[in-house]
Each structure stands twice: as C-alpha cells, then as structure tokens.
Amino acid sequence: MSKIKYNIALLGGRGFVGQEIIKIIDKHNFFDLSSIYSSSKAGEKINSYHKNPELKYSDLNKNLQLDGVDIVICALPNGESSKFVDKIEKIDNSIVIIDIGSDYRFDKNWFYSIPEINNISSGIKRISNPGCYATASQLSIAPIKDIINLKVSCVGISGYSGAGATPNDKNNPKIINESIFPYSLSNHTHEKEIKKHCYSKVSFSPHVADFFRGILVTSHFSLSEKLNVEEIIKIYDDFYTNNKLVKIQKDPPLIKDVINTNYAIIGGYSISDDGHDLVTCCVIDNLLKGAASQCIQNLNVTFGFEESLSLEDTFN
Structure with a gap:
C-alpha cells in the first residue's frame, strides 16, 4: 500500500474509546480522520482533534459519506457495528473495516488480532479487535500455552469505564463506591x-471497581513442567522480545503504571514449592491497549507500518 496518508471514518466518536482513538490519530503521521460519526453530537466541533479544528461530528443516523475513505473504525456498542458493515461494503468493498466491539470476534471471515499473538499481516480488510479482559488474559496465557496442564483460571478487575458511558449497574456510583462489583462470573x-x-480450558471471572480506567488480570496455571521463576520470566521475555508494547518484569505490575499508556505489563510471577503452580499478573489500560491503541496497532501492521508507530507516547 503506497499511499502516504490514509483517511479514516470513525463511527462512534462520543464514547470513551472513540475519544481515545481521536487523540491517537491526532498524533499519527499517516492516519487522518476525515469524518467522525455520533448519534448524539452531530454538528458539534471536535475539540480534541487538532489536525482539523473545523471538523464536526456527522450524524450517525444519516447516510454515511465515505468518498475518499480508506478505513472505517467501528467504535460502537456491542451489537451495533453489524448494522453498518453491509452499508459500508455496498458503498466500497475495498475499505478496510476494524470493529472494536464484539460483533465479529467469532466470525471466521474476520481476522481476530492481538498483534503480539495472532500475527496479523498487511492487506487484511476485515479486522476484529479483541476485548479488554480477553487481551490481558491472552497476553498472560500465550507464552506458556504449550506447557499448561489442565485448566487456567483468570480473575479480572476493571475500572468502571469498561462498562461504557451509558449508565448501568457496573458504573453506578451507588453500587461500586468504595467497592468491587463481581458480575457475569461464568x-x-x-x-x-x-x-x-487462545486456550480452550479457561475460566474467567470479571469484577468492576471504584476507579475509572485500567485492568488487572491475575491468572492461575498448573504446569506440566517443573520450573522456577527465572525460567518462567525467560519464557515470557523470549516470547515478547520483538514487541515494544509488552513489558516483562519480576515484580507485580500496578494498574497506575499503565494508565494513559499503550503498554501491557506482565509480572508478579509466583511459583509453588513444587514448581508446578504458577500465578501471573497483567495490567493494561482498558481504553487503550484494551481497545483504542490496539485498534491503531492492528491498522499500523495492516498498512505496513511499525506496529508501535505513534503508540509509544503517554497520553494525558
């Protein structure tokens, strides 16, 4: 793909993830936003996009205008993206579409991609961006998948931004104030x-806590081989050696260390006395590596750029 600039239409610019996408593309050398759609902010200026200070939200409820658009990012609530994909394909089937929601994560015609694990290549036209908890869990599981014995147990704690901007129990201050709210435990x-x-024998239990953003996933493994902490760390280091956005450390990582960054940190490795039971911790910013920046990371690879292009900065 030889173009120097690629034009993006963003569907769903109002939400937390949409706002993060706008900030990232504002700093990207090769991606530009040509239009941003919202069902509630049509006509309003987009103050966070400095490349084009006159750009305003377009009405998501009206016909999409995709002339000159190379990429459509769907940053819509789960179940909404599929309502627009057929329309996009009828306008121009050559447009690259990436869905941040869950609509196509089980569709064989869409490429599901955590770039560090799934080896996305250039030229992919339909990309399904992974979920936030699923990202942190799979980053923890993938390096040792071949030496796991039996079931993996993952416990996730997320900030309430993961519940979206629309009021519900998982972001209700009366419920989560100074508390942790377990939900959908199976x-x-x-x-x-x-x-x-990634791995078929896994249980996952999510919780939402009284902080805005960030995720911690603690994973428990039974291993088929007897290993010590240093050997485990080397396995993770080797697996992610060429990936700039995954950091490996011995100490337990803290959510505050990844807030407003595009990094995942995996650490806290603890081994049982017999060397067969392992615990790891992974932290990410759910709005960035768990959504927006992973989307741009996938697009970087798809369009032949370095995967971490414009993603190694901290966003405030």
Whole structure:
C-alpha cells in the first residue's frame, strides 16, 4: 500500500474509546480522520482533534459519506457495528473495516488480532479487535500455552469505564463506591473469546471497581513442567522480545503504571514449592491497549507500518 496518508471514518466518536482513538490519530503521521460519526453530537466541533479544528461530528443516523475513505473504525456498542458493515461494503468493498466491539470476534471471515499473538499481516480488510479482559488474559496465557496442564483460571478487575458511558449497574456510583462489583462470573463473552482464540480450558471471572480506567488480570496455571521463576520470566521475555508494547518484569505490575499508556505489563510471577503452580499478573489500560491503541496497532501492521508507530507516547 503506497499511499502516504490514509483517511479514516470513525463511527462512534462520543464514547470513551472513540475519544481515545481521536487523540491517537491526532498524533499519527499517516492516519487522518476525515469524518467522525455520533448519534448524539452531530454538528458539534471536535475539540480534541487538532489536525482539523473545523471538523464536526456527522450524524450517525444519516447516510454515511465515505468518498475518499480508506478505513472505517467501528467504535460502537456491542451489537451495533453489524448494522453498518453491509452499508459500508455496498458503498466500497475495498475499505478496510476494524470493529472494536464484539460483533465479529467469532466470525471466521474476520481476522481476530492481538498483534503480539495472532500475527496479523498487511492487506487484511476485515479486522476484529479483541476485548479488554480477553487481551490481558491472552497476553498472560500465550507464552506458556504449550506447557499448561489442565485448566487456567483468570480473575479480572476493571475500572468502571469498561462498562461504557451509558449508565448501568457496573458504573453506578451507588453500587461500586468504595467497592468491587463481581458480575457475569461464568460464561462471560470474554471467556468465550479466550477459549476460541487462545486456550480452550479457561475460566474467567470479571469484577468492576471504584476507579475509572485500567485492568488487572491475575491468572492461575498448573504446569506440566517443573520450573522456577527465572525460567518462567525467560519464557515470557523470549516470547515478547520483538514487541515494544509488552513489558516483562519480576515484580507485580500496578494498574497506575499503565494508565494513559499503550503498554501491557506482565509480572508478579509466583511459583509453588513444587514448581508446578504458577500465578501471573497483567495490567493494561482498558481504553487503550484494551481497545483504542490496539485498534491503531492492528491498522499500523495492516498498512505496513511499525506496529508501535505513534503508540509509544503517554497520553494525558
């Protein structure tokens, strides 16, 4: 792909993830936003996009205008993207579409991609961006997948931004104030996602806590080989040696260390006395590596750029 600039239409610019995408593309050398659609902010200026200070939200409820558009990012609530994909394909089937929601994560015609794991290549036209919990869990599982014995147990704690901007129990201050709220403790959609794309014998239990952003996933493994902490760390180091956005450390990582960054940190490695039971911790910013920046990371690779292009900065 030889173009120097690629034009993007963003569907769903009002939400938390949409706002992060706008900030990232504002700093990207090769991606520009030509239009941003919202069902509630049509006509309003987009103050966070400095490349084009006159750009205003377009009405998502009206016909999409995609002339000259190379990429469509769907940053819509789960179940909404599929309503627009057929329309986009009828306008121009050559447009690259990436969906941040869950609509296509189990569709064989869409490429599901955590770039560090799934080896996305240039030229892919339909990309399904992974879920936030599923990202942190799979980053923890993938390096040792071949030496796991039996079931993996993952416990996730997320800030309430993961519940979206629309009021619900998982972002209700009366419920989560100074507390942790467990929900969907079995058969969560991200558990199904992990089983489909990484490791089939896994249980996942999510919780939402009284902070805005960030995720911690603690994973428990039974190993088929006896290993010590140093050997485990080397396995993770070797697996992610060429990936700039995954950091490996011995100490337990803290959510505050990844807030407003595009990095995942995996650490806290603890081994049982017999060398067969392992615990790891992974932290990411759910709005960035768990959504917006992983989207741009996937697009970077798809269009032949370095995967971490414009993603190694901290966003405030």
